[in-house]
Amino acid sequence: MSPLPSENSVESYVEALSGARSTAEIGAKLESVLKGMGFKSFAYVHVRPPLGKKLRSFVPPGSRSGNQVHEFLSTLPGPWVDHYLSQDYGDLDPTLQAAVSRLMPFQWREIGVRNDLSNGQRKVLNEARDHGVKDGATIPIHGPDSGLSTLSIVGGGGEREFQDAYQRSYRDLVWLAINTHEAFLNLAESAPDLGRVRLTDRERDCLVWTARGKTAWEVGQILSISEETVLFHLKNVTRKLGVFSKHHAVVKAVIQGYIVP
Amino acid sequence: MSPLPSENSVESYVEALSGARSTAEIGAKLESVLKGMGFKSFAYVHVRPPLGKKLRSFVPPGSRSGNQVHEFLSTLPGPWVDHYLSQDYGDLDPTLQAAVSRLMPFQWREIGVRNDLSNGQRKVLNEARDHGVKDGATIPIHGPDSGLSTLSIVGGGGEREFQDAYQRSYRDLVWLAINTHEAFLNLAESAPDLGRVRLTDRERDCLVWTARGKTAWEVGQILSISEETVLFHLKNVTRKLGVFSKHHAVVKAVIQGYIVP
DNA sequence: CCGCAGCCCCCCCAGTTCTGGGGGGCTGTC
DNA sequence: GACAGCCCCCCAGAACTGGGGGGGCTGCGG
16 A cells, blocks of 8 residues: 555565564565665564564573573674673663663664663673664564664764654554564464353453452452352363463463453 | 645644643544544553553443543543443453454454354353444554553444455554554653562573462572572562562563563 | 253362461671 | 571471352343
8 A cells, every 4th residue: 555665665674574484584585674764784683572472492502591492583793793602691782671661662772872871881881883783763663562672873974964864764663563463473472372262251350350369259250159159160261271270270361462460 | 744635634633742741632633534434433451550650540430340440532422431441351351362363453353253252252242242343443553561452443434344444554553553552641740669670690590480380499409509599599589570469570571571471 | 852061159078288376507798 | 707598407386278069039031
């Protein structure tokens, strides 16, 4: 629809995503479209994997903590990426922390001037700059099932050029980021989706209120049924979901989207 | 930038949002821009309020359970909204459940044809249709701090017209929804002290294994500590998260992304 | 019409687990 | 030296588990 010349590349990227068969393919496409928008390099990172989806992850070489890093795409300078991983900067990186509590894209500049950064956080930004990763912005992508990814873009020329490119493509960037995340979700195997069971309305009622911390007796009062009946329904759910207790059932029901507490 | 005639209204809406001083103001603007796109009515709902933000909530009149409902905007038929609230349909509504595990907009039609809906879920869809809320779609907005909102749009004419309007404005709808959510966040007072708490490594360990259905004794075996110590840590978490039991704590920790079970 | 399945409701009980208090003590780090 | 994190212990009462046993209603296929 309404393909402006400047939007052609974005739209065709999004369309191409649905046919992507591998993450590397997504990365290649992403690189070319972002280049076209005037950005030198990028990094797409899974900060928190969505519950119930299997995204590939690995332990970075030289990591001290055995902290898992989830699959990512990046065209940032190799030495910087290696350094970042080996130092577990993921736990420190102020841009990732900002992404947790933001909805809209933000420039790193905004982070850099904040005065509540710790020494370690400032160090990450400074070392990035020393590696040529200087003018940048991050688009947070809050996905379903508590998933969180970020798409960060980095400028190559001066700050002025980056500003212009960023302002010009602000809206496109959000669209790109969302669709990239969606493409990843589609590639990921959805975990034990095979075992989708049918819950009855009453079972859901009991689960919801149990998830809100009510005891069986309280749930009974709320639903105007006896405590025993509540326990009866929860026992059935426990069996259906193949878990060990009503509480385990609640957790699983939440994760798999059977209920919205 | 690059304002197509058809996009003018969307862009001017987004710009106007930053000046909005009240939610009612947002609603009025939203109504007019969505009307312009060919939709009869809409509902913007906070499914889960973001941590650390104070969004207004209330107990709907006639609610049986005292369940809290968060502030929302809606131009849906009044009788339907009243009925929905008084019946606590929020716990049942399949479109809300779908929103939890989706990133991109979806049409209600897709939900309606699924065959794993319970009677109650089907009832909600049917009753909505009887109230003239028939052709619709929902845009999930996964925000920061575990916030989740939905923007649902409803067609007034036939299914064909709705389809056309929906396809035509798919991308704009996402943009609208995100910016609306952002505007709400900006209006809300931030309540940082009510926000995220710090959990220790051991507390997280205990939570994770409890979320997997292990008893305190089993968790103790796994972590090579005593059952009492496990319970001790879980008690502390329960207090920190301000909930009623260790199981409730587990559910909250999962939803809010403290642990990945 | 009957049987059967699915859903919903109620009851019992011995054994297990958790709750919500309390009391310690040992390491580190700021 | 204070404080955070971790670890261990005790107890009475509440809550849950995992079995079992009943019903009743609806809707479907034979």
